[in-house]
Amino acid sequence: MKKANLSLLIASAALTLLCGCVPLQMAEAALKDSDLLDAVRNSAFSAPSENEVKVQNIAVSSSTSELVQRSYTAQGEVRRLDVEADNVSITVKSAEINRAVVEYNEPADRTLYTISERNGELKIETRKDSRLNRLSDEYTLVVTLPAGEYESIEASADNGSVTLQGLSGWEIEGDADNGSVILQNLSAREVGADVNNGSISAQEITADKLSMDADNGQIKLTGSSILLLEAEADNGEILFDKASATVLECEVNNGKISGTLAGSASDYSVRSSVKLGSSNLTSTQRTGAARSLAFEVEIGDIDIQFAG
Numbered sequence: 001m002k003k004a005n006l007s008l009l010i011a012s013a014a015l016t017l018l019c020g021c022v023p024l025q026m027a028e029a030a031l032k033d034s035d036l037l038d039a040v041r042n043s044a045f046s047a048p049s050e051n052e053v054k055v056q057n058i059a060v061s062s063s064t065s066e067l068v069q070r071s072y073t074a075q076g077e078v079r080r081l082d083v084e085a086d087n088v089s090i091t092v093k094s095a096e097i098n099r100a101v102v103e104y105n106e107p108a109d110r111t112l113y114t115i116s117e118r119n120g121e122l123k124i125e126t127r128k129d130s131r132l133n134r135l136s137d138e139y140t141l142v143v144t145l146p147a148g149e150y151e152s153i154e155a156s157a158d159n160g161s162v163t164l165q166g167l168s169g170w171e172i173e174g175d176a177d178n179g180s181v182i183l184q185n186l187s188a189r190e191v192g193a194d195v196n197n198g199s200i201s202a203q204e205i206t207a208d209k210l211s212m213d214a215d216n217g218q219i220k221l222t223g224s225s226i227l228l229l230e231a232e233a234d235n236g237e238i239l240f241d242k243a244s245a246t247v248l249e250c251e252v253n254n255g256k257i258s259g260t261l262a263g264s265a266s267d268y269s270v271r272s273s274v275k276l277g278s279s280n281l282t283s284t285q286r287t288g289a290a291r292s293l294a295f296e297v298e299i300g301d302i303d304i305q306f307a308g
Contacts, residue, residue, distance in 0.1 A: 067105045067138065072115050074100040078145065079120035083155040085113070086126045088139040089179075090155050091163045094147045104141040113141075120151075161198075180217075199236075210245075221245075237300075242307050248293040257295050258303040265306050267291050277301045 078100045083090055088104075100122055106112040116123050124143070139160075145153075150169035155162045162174040165184035173192045174181040181193040183202040192211045193200045199217040202210065205224040212219050212231045219231050219238045226245035231238050233252045240259030250257055256277075261268075269289040272281035279302035281295065295302050 066108055068108045069103070069105050071104075072102040074102075074117060074122055076117055077120060078117070078122045079151045080122070081143065081145065081150065081153045081155075082121060082123045082125075083141070083143060084125045085141055085156075085160065086158040088126075088141050088157060088160045089163075090157050090160060091140070091142045091165070092145065092153060092155050092167065093142070093164075094145045094166045094168075097144060097146050100146065101144045102141070103144070105139060112139075240304070246291050248291075248295070250293075250295050252297045252300055254299045255297070256300040256303065257297060258301070260305045260307050261293075262307050263291060264308050267306075268293050271295070272302055273297070274302055275299065280304065 081092065081100075083092065102115060102122075102124060104113065112127060114123075114125050114127055122143075124141070143155075145167070147166075148168065150167070152171045152173075153164065153167055153169050154171075154173045154175075155164060156173075156175040157179055158177045159179065160176065161179040161181070162176050163182040163184070164172060164174050164186060165182070166186075168187045170188060171190045171192075172183075172186055172188045173194075174183060175194045176198050177196045178198065179195065180198045181195050181200045183191060183193060183200070183205060185204050187206040189207065190209045190211070191202075191205055191207045193202065194213045195217055196215045197217065198214070200212045200214050200219045201222075202212065202220065202224065203222040205221075205226060207224075207226055209228045210221075210224070210226045210230070212221075214233045214236050216235045217233070218236050219233050220241065221229070221231070221239070221243040222241040224243055224245070226243075227247065229243075229245040229248045229250070231248075231250045233255055235254045236252070237255040238250050238252060238257045238259075240261050242260050242262055244262035248261075266286070267290050269286040269292040270281050270284045271292075271294040272279045272283050273296045275297070276299045277297055279295075279297070281302055281304055295304075
């Protein structure tokens with residue numbers, strides 16, 4: 001309608017110009033002899049051209065593209081897994097299956113991931129040319145591995161969460177930037193988690209070493225059987241729920257260390273330090289103690305109970 005009105009205004013202006021300069025009969029003749037009158041009629045009353053309709057349909061199709069579910073089945077045996085994805089929730093789990101399976105969703109008109117296998121490694125990564133225009137919680141990426149022990153399992157999400165559950169291996173690692181990491185029922189020599197602007201939750205972990213680092217978030221350890229626990233929180237807290245570890249080394253910059261540890265207080269050799277705040281632990285060196293803990297807080301509190 002705007003286009004038609006504009007064309008009519010142009011024609012009216014032209015007619016006025018002609019009428020102001022020449023007699024009316026001559027102006028009418030000039031308009032009839034020119035293409036202007038036909039152009040005005042066509043622009044005002046004719047339907048859009050075929051090319052214009054196609055352009056509009058393409059735009060609508062692109063902006064309203066639905067998510068479709070896709071899957072990939074590994075061709076060979078997988079001993080190592082490496083997932084690096086952006087704007088997506090990643091889950092890695094195990095099941096009684098023969099081949100690793102990757103399930104994910106993506107817009108029907110786009111390919112978000114590159115999936116490759118080489119020398120026993122299954123690698124999944126976000127394509128550099130992919131552009132997501134939806135909220136990250138709409139996108140999911142689930143990797144199901146055959147039950148067994150793996151050399152390494154690594155999953156990293158930028159603007160998304162990572163969940164690792166029911167896995168066994170030498171090294172298991174979950175990292176998230178602007179998201180959370182959940183570790184559940186893992187068994188490994190080394191387990192690690194690193195988050196920036198998010199939380200870490202570790203439940204029932206069996207490991208020689210568990211390392212957790214959180215910037216601006218909470219670290220929580222539930223149950224578990226750990227030989228060496230290393231945890232560090234900047235602007236957050238470290239929370240224990242009947243957690244069990246032989247050696248605990250924890251640091252908090254601005255926050256607190258609290259919760260319940262397995263065993264009794266007499267089982268631990270204790271080193272406790274708070275620069276600005278309070279602590280209910282007293283540093284005590286116990287020769288031959290079965291466990292040891294070293295807790296340091298810059299600004300905040302230490303409040304630890306023992307399950308007995």
